[in-house]
Amino acid sequence: MDQIQQLTSGLDTIWVVLTAAMILLMEGGFALLEAGFVRQKNAVSIIMKVFVDISFGALIFYFFGFALMYGKDIGGIIGTTGFFMGGDLSHISLTISHDTYWLFQCAFVIAVISIVSGAVAERINFRAYILYTIAMTGLIYPIAGHWVWSVGGWLGKLGMIDFAGSAVIHGLGGFSALAAAMIIGPRIGKFSADGKANIVPPSNLPLASVGAFILWFGWFGFNSGSTLSATNTSIGHIAVTTMLSAAAGCAACILFTMMRYRKADPPMVINGALAGLVGITAGCAFVSDAAAICIGAICGIAMVYATEILEAKQIDDPVGAFPVHGISGSIGTLAVGLCAKPDAIREGTAGLFYGGGFHLLGVQALGLVTVCAWGFFITWVFLKLIKLIVPLRVSRDEELIGLDVGSHGVPAYSQEEGFLDLQHLKNNQ
Template sequence: MDAIQQLTSGLDTIWVVLTAAMILLMEGGFALLEAGFVRQKNAVSIIMKVFVDIAFGALIFYFVGFGLMYGRDAGGFIGTSGFFMGGDLTHIQLSISHETYWLFQCAFVIAVISIVSGAVAERVNFRAYILYTIAMTSLIYPIAGHWVWAVNGWLGKLGMVDFAGSAVIHALGGFSALAAATIIGPRIGKFSANGSANIVPPSNLPLASVGAFILWFGWFGFNSGSTLSATNSSIGHIAVTTMLAAAAGSATCILFTMMRYRKADPPMVINGALAGLVGITAGCAFVSDVAAILIGAICGIAMVYATELLEARGIDDPVGAFPVHGVSGSIGTLAVGLCAQPNAIKEGTAGLLYGGGFELLGVQALGLAIIGIWGFVLTWGALKVINRITPLRVSRDEEMVGLDVGIHGVPAYSQEEGFIDIGQLKGGK
């Protein structure tokens, strides 16, 4: 390797490690966002699930997930090498090491499971959540990711494009979250006997806002880092489209909720920014600045309607995981087929609005449908199996007292000075 190659490899390694760290910091954003959206008595349970995401997600992806996702291909459907980062990985030809590549992809898989976490907040059994995390990071996400991102993945070979994961990460996580929220059922008291939804006030919107800002920051690593190269000339454009889409999503929600509810709705505004970020993730390198603004705005409005639709159907999603990730991820995936600029993806390819015909849009729609169905069905099946091993949902008493005390034996905030009977909190008789 000559001096130029060594320098390039070194710069790319630094870039990928730093952006992987930015993505990992998003877990702090998820923790604060979800803890702020749920009630005070369930804040610790949110933090504990985030630690499960990181700890179990990283280990299982190292043991199994990376091999299934990026290992040597078997018919375009599954990887067969790379378990424990061993075996044949020579087909992965990058300027960075395989370990560096694993680190970046590990940050992605942790984000996927965190999407589902919010949808089952305040009522999921902690043991069941650990088992589901293992299922998602070892099987559900890696196989879907292989289809699109592996060297010979069958959806990728058909021409599906998903630069940083609107479909592979967000739509998959969103539809998995929808299945989880449906199968576990709503929180006690969320819906009245006549089916009308009751408002469950968030415990700390400033905390949720800080979480959203951290996610917004980390998203620059999420999208720009997916170049896997510090010298890629598109990094600046990717960062700009990311910023514009997020701003458009949030601004649209401010104006839209002012018209619809006569007040700017803070949770909707927070989720509007995230919806714009999710929507631009697939096409951030391929669409124009104006298209990014339109994508963000559409995702913001669609998120509001999707949130209302879920409540009308009796589905309880405390943080809006499906509206933000499932709906916006779907819009962003299809937007590539509509708005990809000529030759931005490859020579001779363009979105429908640029005269590229329906081919790319059709492939995007096919891939989106398959990934969404895969996430929903596999999550449904996994949770049914897990429920036979350990109850999927906490008891009524545990839910009423709160998961912090009922499951973890400690409150998030001390309300008064004095001592706590640890034996009682931890289930002593």
């Protein structure tokens, strides 16, 4: 028996480490996607923010974020043990070590802050972004995650189901991104005096497409890895629903934009695939293949409408972080309350469409509203506080020249032209 347990533990450890690495590779996807969506003069600034996400995010989550999220709690609200991965973590009972579990969860927290970075691209102050990254990875996300995923979290006790994070990661990140975009304001020239949105062409759609493909690949680690077990028989089904939902979101966007704009819109199609991936994340282990297709298609179309609404409200979200993550994450979370199969959910709970009544749907709605409201309002508060320390936004000259040269002193491509712009900026300061 001991040998069997050791073998199981070893296999589970390999599985979780590999899927954690797949999720970490998604940062390369975020980097390429966002660099392709923004203008050429801001590509380096996107890459630098991704490095902030990974480095500061990992360290802060190790120092105290993990403790607040998974430590022994007080009243289901916040963890109090496990700082620096020490102290009492005996309540976390898994076949993998606490170090392995931390690594997997660390990959998740890095993904959360990466959602926000796209919404404030091309105009946020780099120092302000570092401070916000510390707040998100050390406090905002860990507390929300504790409510749902920890042993004693109050939303988890009520029965909320979010398998891999449609609400905890994407809903939270999406609504935090919305708050950040609203506070920091639109890019110069994005909206005309009459409120009409001007097109800001992406710098490199092939690059953005490759980023989306990397994210799509990493999502199999995101969802299937959340089993935390290499011998869990649902891994295959999770991978299938993940694939189908992404494909449906992408296909729906192709067809919908062809009807709406008379041409298939490439940025929308890219985000349509991501919307389908976000939407299935909560219920990938609990819904049927048909439900996964419906969820993906609905998320893809809803993302298009949400993008149009943001522009009508003069909210500038360069990469579509809120439509992709906030809206699709919300749809996916509620879909569990509708489509969860009774044979797949703990304690025989089922979604409304399977005779489970409104209980699970109500819990999902309560959890979704709570997590998203927390992300929106606490982000608003932190950014207002950060503004008292450093400017939230770069100067007008810096934004016009580009953050690559203005904030980091180096252009992404043309060094000669970039350094001439930098010298011009210095001469006019």
